[in-house]
Amino acid sequence: MKNNSPASDRHWIRHLALPALGVVFGDIGTSPLYTLRECLNAAGTAPVESVVLGVLSMIFWTLLFVVALKYVAFVMRADNQGEGGIMALLALAQRSLQGPPWRRWLLVMAGLSGAALFYGDGMITPAISVLSAVEGLEVATPLFRPYIIPTTLAVLVGLFAVQRHGTARVGRYFGPVMLVWFLALGGMGLFRIAEHPGVLRALNPWYALEFLAAHGHEALLVLGAVVLAVTGAEALYADMGHFGARPIRAAWFYLVLPALALNYFGQGATVLAVPDAARNPFFLMFPEAARMPMALLATAATVIASQAVISGTYSLTQQAFQLGYLPRMHILHTSETERGQIFLPGLNTWLLIGILVLVLGFESSSRLASAYGIAVTGTMLMTSVLFYVVARQAWGWNRAFLLPLVGIFLMIDGAFFGANLLKVVEGGWLPLAIGLAAFVVMSTWRKGRSLLFQRLYPQKASMERFMADTVPGMPGRVRGTGVFLAAPGEGIPNALLMNVRHNKILHEEVVVLVVLFTDQPREPEADRYSAQDLGLGFFQVIARFGFMELPAVPRILEECRRRGLLDSGPGDTSYFVSRLRPLPTPAPGMALWREKLFAFMLRNAAHAPDFFQIPAEQVIEINVRVEI
Structure with missing residues (x-):
């Protein structure tokens, strides 16, 4: 029975909804910092009433359709045991899809494309967000202009330095700041609306349609800027596993959406009253005395x-390598009580380097805005496609309802994606290049692993034959x-064959351990372990883990012994691990340059003993060279 007491409600708000804000x-x-400004710049005309109302109407209805309807109301239902994000959605879709193999191939390509583009968004968002806030200090005092870039770089370095403390701790400190931020947004917006209530006419979608019909090419450019208002929607879905759907939905409808709508309309009212405010409507809507405090609050916000995109990128990356689309990476758990609270040191470093390069290369938030949008709208498109597969195949939704619904999603996503393609030359090529690089890496890793298995597994021998022919003569x-440690379907592990062949040694107890990652975020404890006594002191153990779990081999053996699946006590245990060394060749399979890329990734992947948390002093690694 749920506890609905006021005390439990306060606990729920403090420990889930408030950190979710952060x-x-x-x-x-923080999209109000630059969205309306870029939309009015893209319009290319004076900010007359028809333009301001048309742009505001597009922003408002985009927030409703894309975030409130598509993501919060529908896509967030497609949680994979509570986990969100496009990789979790891909796993759900693959599990439910039926039909010929080419359908599965297309589905994987759609998922990988969306995931790859998300990395582009993950690099641009911190750069444009922090840079736009620090630029507000220049509005407060022009003396700050020479310090904009150095301050932005220092803030970003500080942000990435605290990531190792974990999302939960960061969210606990950031949540109250964001609460103040949203209250300030809504409060100031309401004040400006009261001065110019006519701006509320933009709630009528007719103004958006009229603007699109009347402005032709300029309307497409504005549409490409309107998407800046919803760039956090995909990160919202990706971060669902950190806090759950309920607090995210509550925070959105009760606080975030009203505050954003009020602020956008307040900015519009400011521009209608003072057209020159279009150069920076967010900061100029505040009284002069409040601009410096708001610039500092905006920097914090x-x-x-x-943080939203960084934590979403961590989750996406963990899901990708557990599902077999990326090499293993070193992961640190940052919470002893919360699942999914992780830190990836290597990814954190590369993200920081990329973001600093972007800030130094583009130097202003307006120039970065030209590169923004393509990545996130591409990911949104792929999310709509995967959502259709899940809703139709897994949930059995009626086509008569589902086709028009997803059709609307695809029409909106497609319009935004097409509009942003117009910005390719001005900077939109950058997220496409990042996405293409990420796609090549993921697809190459997937194909390279398949080639390795094809080369190794045809030579596999059965455990029964090995025990009958080899063990008696030892x-x-x-x-x-x-x-x-053995890969799924490997038969006799290469490390076991090499150890017997070269060292002529066999332990009294031999455990062949297969760690199997499934397409579910977490496996039930009751189904996690299975073991078979093969006789002659041989045991085969299969341990199943979800793609959001990190296994520790010593704990696996300890748990198997506790459950009676293994007979012996801990004793003196040695762990044997194969380390594959692929040798690129011109043989059919992949292009030679992709084989070299795969070999490079495999060499630099986290070592199996580190990933599986095996004590270093108990590990014997055996190198196996394989031509691919």
């Missing part, structure tokens, strides 16, 4: 905005337990 809504919550077996 992690999930930072990106979309944009740091938080970057000299006295040494004391202790030998644990040999």
Whole structure:
């Protein structure tokens, strides 16, 4: 029975909804800093009433259709055991899809494309968010202009330095700041609306349609800028696993959406009253005495905005390598109580380097805005496609309802994506290049692993034959337990064959351990372990983990012994791990340059002993060279 007491409600708000403000809504919550400004710049005409009302109407209805309807009301239902994001959605879609193999191939390509483009968004968002806030200091005092870039760089370095403390701790500190931020947005917006209530006419979608019909090419450019208002929607879905759907939905409808709508309309009222305010409507809507405090609050808020994308990128990356689309990476758990609270040191460093390069290369938020939008709208398109597959195949939704619904999503996403393609020459090529590089890496890793298995597995021998032919002829077996890690379907592990062939050693107890990652975020404890006693001291253990879990091999063996799946005590245990060394060749498979890329990634992947948390002093690594 649920506890609905006031005390439990306060606990729920403090521990879930408030931190969610600091992690999930930072990106979309700081979009008012630059969205209306860029829309009016793209219009190319004076900010007359028809232009301002048309732009405001497009922004408002985009927030409703894309975020409130598509993501919050529908896409967030497609949670994979509570986890969100395009990789979790891809796993759901693959599990439910039926039909010929080419359908599955197309589905994987759609998912990988969306995931790859998300990395482009993950690099541009922190750069444009922090830079736009620091530029507000220049509005407060022109003396600050020479310090904009150095201050932005320092803020970003500080943000990435605190990531190792974990999303939960960061969200706990950031949540109250974002609460103040959204209250300031809504409060100032309401004040300006009261001065010019006629701006509320933009709630009528007719103004948006009239603007699109009347302005031709300029309307497409404005549409490409309107998408800046919803760039945090995909990160919102990706971060769902950190806090759950309920607090995210509550925070969106009760606070975030009203505050954003009021602020956009307040900015519009300011521009209608003072057309020159179009050069920076967000900061110029505030009284002069309040601009410096708001610039400092905006800087804090944009740091938080970057947190939403960073934590979403961590989640996406973990899901990708557990599902077999990226090489293993070193992961640190940052919470002993919360699942999904992780830190990836290598990814954190590369993200920071890329973002600093973007700031130094573009130097202003307006120039970065020209590169923004393509990545996130491409990911939105792929999300709509995958959502259709899940809703139709897994949930059995009626086509008569689903086709018009997803058709609307695709029409809106397609319009935004097409409008942003017009910005390719001005900077839109950058997220496309980042996305293409990420796609090549993921697809190459997937194909390279397949080639390795094709080369190795045809040579596999059955465990029964090995035990019948080899074990009886072995000299006295040494004391202790030998644990040999095997890939799914490998048969006899290469490390076991090499150890017997070259060292002529076999332990009294031999455990062949297969760690199997499934397409679910977490596996039930009751189904996690299975073991088979093969006789002659041989055991085969299969441990199943979801793509959001990190296994520890010593704990696996301990749990198997506790459950009676293994007979012996801990004793003296040695762990044998194969380390594959692929040798690129001109043989059919992949292009030679892709084979070299795969070999490079495999060499630099996190070592299996580190990833599986095996004590270093108990590990024996055996190199296996394989031509691909």
